[in-house]
Amino acid sequence: MSHSTYNKMWAHAHLDLTSLLTQEMPEMPPPLEKDRVVFFQRVATLYVRYVQIFRRLESGYDQMVHPQKRRILRQLLDGVMGRVLELKNEMVDKESSEYHYMDDIIQDLKLTPADIEIPIPKYFINERAKVLQERGQILSAILDRMGLQTKPMTAVMRPLSMEEAIKLIQVSERARQGRLRAKFMREIRRDEERQRRAKERGTVVADLDQAATRIQKVWKGFIQRKKTRKEREDEMIFIGMALGPQHIKPCPATVAARSTEEHRKHRQREHEQEYQMALVSVKDKLREVEGPDMRETMKDQIRQWFIECHDLTGTFPEYPDEEDGGSAVIFAEKTPKQLQEELAAQEAEKENAQKSKDKKKEKKKTDKGKKGKEKGKGEEEEEPGLKMAPSAFLPEVANNHKIYKTVWQNRDESTNFNQKHVEELIKEEKRKEIESEIRVQVDELMREELKNLRLAVDRDAGTKGKGGKKTKKGKKSGKKKKKEKDLTPDRTIQSLYQELVEQGILKQAEKVTLDEYFGDYSYLGTTLRQTDIEPMPSLSDVRQVISLYAILPLGSSVVHEKAPLVKSILLAGPAGVGKKMLVNAICTETGANLFDLSPLNIVGKYPGKSGLQMMLHLVFKVARQLQPSVVWIGEAEKMFYKKVPKDEKELDPKRLKKDLPKILKSIKGEDRVLIVGTSKQPFNGDLKPLCKTYNKIILIPRPDYASRYVIWEQLIQKNGGVITSALNLSSLAKISDGYTQGQIMKVVKAVLTERRIDQLAKKPMTGAEYVVHLAKMDPVFKEEEEAFKSWYAKTPLGKKRAMAALGKDEEEVEKGKEKGGIKKK
Numbered sequence: 001m002s003h004s005t006y007n008k009m010w011a012h013a014h015l016d017l018t019s020l021l022t023q024e025m026p027e028m029p030p031p032l033e034k035d036r037v038v039f040f041q042r043v044a045t046l047y048v049r050y051v052q053i054f055r056r057l058e059s060g061y062d063q064m065v066h067p068q069k070r071r072i073l074r075q076l077l078d079g080v081m082g083r084v085l086e087l088k089n090e091m092v093d094k095e096s097s098e099y100h101y102m103d104d105i106i107q108d109l110k111l112t113p114a115d116i117e118i119p120i121p122k123y124f125i126n127e128r129a130k131v132l133q134e135r136g137q138i139l140s141a142i143l144d145r146m147g148l149q150t151k152p153m154t155a156v157m158r159p160l161s162m163e164e165a166i167k168l169i170q171v172s173e174r175a176r177q178g179r180l181r182a183k184f185m186r187e188i189r190r191d192e193e194r195q196r197r198a199k200e201r202g203t204v205v206a207d208l209d210q211a212a213t214r215i216q217k218v219w220k221g222f223i224q225r226k227k228t229r230k231e232r233e234d235e236m237i238f239i240g241m242a243l244g245p246q247h248i249k250p251c252p253a254t255v256a257a258r259s260t261e262e263h264r265k266h267r268q269r270e271h272e273q274e275y276q277m278a279l280v281s282v283k284d285k286l287r288e289v290e291g292p293d294m295r296e297t298m299k300d301q302i303r304q305w306f307i308e309c310h311d312l313t314g315t316f317p318e319y320p321d322e323e324d325g326g327s328a329v330i331f332a333e334k335t336p337k338q339l340q341e342e343l344a345a346q347e348a349e350k351e352n353a354q355k356s357k358d359k360k361k362e363k364k365k366t367d368k369g370k371k372g373k374e375k376g377k378g379e380e381e382e383e384p385g386l387k388m389a390p391s392a393f394l395p396e397v398a399n400n401h402k403i404y405k406t407v408w409q410n411r412d413e414s415t416n417f418n419q420k421h422v423e424e425l426i427k428e429e430k431r432k433e434i435e436s437e438i439r440v441q442v443d444e445l446m447r448e449e450l451k452n453l454r455l456a457v458d459r460d461a462g463t464k465g466k467g468g469k470k471t472k473k474g475k476k477s478g479k480k481k482k483k484e485k486d487l488t489p490d491r492t493i494q495s496l497y498q499e500l501v502e503q504g505i506l507k508q509a510e511k512v513t514l515d516e517y518f519g520d521y522s523y524l525g526t527t528l529r530q531t532d533i534e535p536m537p538s539l540s541d542v543r544q545v546i547s548l549y550a551i552l553p554l555g556s557s558v559v560h561e562k563a564p565l566v567k568s569i570l571l572a573g574p575a576g577v578g579k580k581m582l583v584n585a586i587c588t589e590t591g592a593n594l595f596d597l598s599p600l601n602i603v604g605k606y607p608g609k610s611g612l613q614m615m616l617h618l619v620f621k622v623a624r625q626l627q628p629s630v631v632w633i634g635e636a637e638k639m640f641y642k643k644v645p646k647d648e649k650e651l652d653p654k655r656l657k658k659d660l661p662k663i664l665k666s667i668k669g670e671d672r673v674l675i676v677g678t679s680k681q682p683f684n685g686d687l688k689p690l691c692k693t694y695n696k697i698i699l700i701p702r703p704d705y706a707s708r709y710v711i712w713e714q715l716i717q718k719n720g721g722v723i724t725s726a727l728n729l730s731s732l733a734k735i736s737d738g739y740t741q742g743q744i745m746k747v748v749k750a751v752l753t754e755r756r757i758d759q760l761a762k763k764p765m766t767g768a769e770y771v772v773h774l775a776k777m778d779p780v781f782k783e784e785e786e787a788f789k790s791w792y793a794k795t796p797l798g799k800k801r802a803m804a805a806l807g808k809d810e811e812e813v814e815k816g817k818e819k820g821g822i823k824k825k
Helices: 003-024 036-063 067-095 103-108 129-155 162-201 208-238 252-289 291-313 336-381 394-408 423-461 493-502 525-530 539-555 557-562 579-590 608-625 636-640 646-651 659-666 687-693 705-718 729-735 741-751 754-758 767-774 782-793 796-806 808-824
Strands: 568-572 593-596 629-633 673-679 696-699
Touching (some): 003 036, 003 394, 036 067, 036 103, 067 252, 067 796, 103 525, 291 423, 493 608, 539 557, 539 673, 579 593, 579 629, 579 673, 593 608, 608 659, 636 673, 705 741, 729 767, 741 767
Parallel strands (some): 568 696
16 A cells, blocks of 8 residues: 555544544533433444544554654554543443444444454554564573473483393384284285175176276266366356455465565664654754754843833742743743732642632531431432543543644645655754753753842842742642562562573463454344343454453553553353463463463462562562563462362462452552453352452353354364365354364364375365264353353342343332332331
8 A cells, every 4th residue: 555545544534533522522511311222322333433443543553654643643543542442441331241242333334343353553562573572582591491401301211221122122023013914914805805705796807898888987977077066166156156266375466465564664664763863863953053042032031021020019029940830931921910920829729728628528527417318309300311431532532633633634745755754843843842951951040040139139228138938839748658568679670580480480472363263253142132132242252352451451551551440351261262372362462471370380389478479579570570461370260269179278279369459459550460360160269259359250152153163264274274165164163063162173183184184185174074073072061151151140240231131120110119218208
């Protein structure tokens, strides 16, 4: 794509933003919506439209080469990302479910499920590529060193004596001869059987003509079947029901587009380097050329202010503090008298602040009594509607939108074909920086000058200079935050990192992307909910939730600080549904470190209470310093056992139960650290503390028919298989109902051996080959699935969803009771 294409994409995104911002930030607030379903539809529509903008901005930011455009685009991209997360949080709150079905909205907006797939910004990895590469090399070096230490122990073997060696060779040779003898005997018996049957039929030597006829018959049948198969394939291609060979090979246009993308990446780096150099050179040039004039102008303005204030009030003014903006306050378009009044008003406000606080406290006490009396009446009159929570990202999005309209929308770029930086914009930006730097220096000089002026005036008046004394600003009262005690103040992060790797707590995540978590969209979600049937989420829904709760916040520090904070996630589901794969995908997509605090992994490591504190300190100190980080706890339910089984008492699975909630409280918005628990038997743990520890619980089901079809197709092709008309994927997806992704993967690997792949040209695959291996495995039975559903229904969100399903009838009953109570009174 050309530069103009991405500029148009950017412009199109802003066009959509204009209508969305008008809707979200109206001049006159609209009346509140009371119908929960209508309100949810409105929020869901906003969500879908913001995702559309998000996709365009991500694509534009990844491919634009103009460095200044990319900066404003990055700020807007982070803002839109944050708004998407806020709307998701709003939908969860209003619908009481982590999964939402918007197929009716997609249909109304004429979109496909792929259009609302959450994209993962490539800058998460690209902009940290060098750091990640260095960290990967350090981790590999430590693991290799550990491997070299363990190799001599495993390599030490007792040498064999001559007799033992001869005996071993004899055993192997006899076994080989036995196999050959058995093979020869099998062939002899087969020949004898063939001869016996021929004698029974009475045709020992076949007639030559008859033999030739038989060969012709077989050959002609083979040729005709081959011809018929080819004609059928051609017909399917002609009517558009199958892809032709030209589509199976990489399309030349696709290959060219990929090479163009790589070329643009290279140009991005070049233009960025030039821009960084220009920032320094332009600033130095401006400081040299315009700096002296700026300094003199500021001094003249400040001196003029001194004179005007002295003429009007008879005294010299108080010089504004640096905290208040220094002389920047003076340059505002105000008269000296107004400035004096403003400074006096500020002091008065500070003095009255404490008085107003005391009054508020007294008012609260008096209001408590009134509230009790007016409660019944107030409840009858107030009928609050539904409204969205205030947004932390909308002002930022609106501001970036305004910058685009004023700076970039109508800018003539006909002479900037190469999309290099605009020097005028750099000058505007750096001029402000230089002005603020010079102002600090000028303020110091002018404070001294003002002091000297006061002394001179006082001396002339024959009085001692009493002016210039300032009352110190009162420090803000408040509780001081307790700093966490650093147990390793004298150690470097590198040494702590190495220790955690050697202890097997910090691990190398498998390179798996979220796209590899195959699964299709749920097309009947809305229809089922309209008939009061709660649908099981599809794997596409799981993928979306992981992107929103884990990958986007971990990837962007701006989003993590301002968006609704998710500190911990529990992934619950049957064995083999891809929980560990999702943990690895989170680490791969964000470049996060992976810490393993699973009960089985920390057995015997850092023993005792002090050892446990040291381990948690090391993990979370390194996790914060080298963020983003993921702390994985496998078999999370074991930490919350009501009663530890006898065979697991030695493992001490409840070791982290008391300390983990304390750690969670210490995680703040600026800490891009996520705790991810996985569990295949969550019902074995105590539900209440489990739900307190994990503020997001995501239930991962077994794959549905659409997802199984996609999984079979993708895994067979990924492992070297070729799908032909001989393999009925639809039947295979139907037969494998109840089986998980992990089981399907095992079956595919068992069937597609190297030998079988070599035979594919002559012998195409059939479904029967896979069914044989599937039959040896146990699927996820209905009882297990129902156990997961009933367990999830007991979680806080599950209970809330159940209450919402009961709906208005229950609310009406409660209102009726309240009204009855009021009447009785």
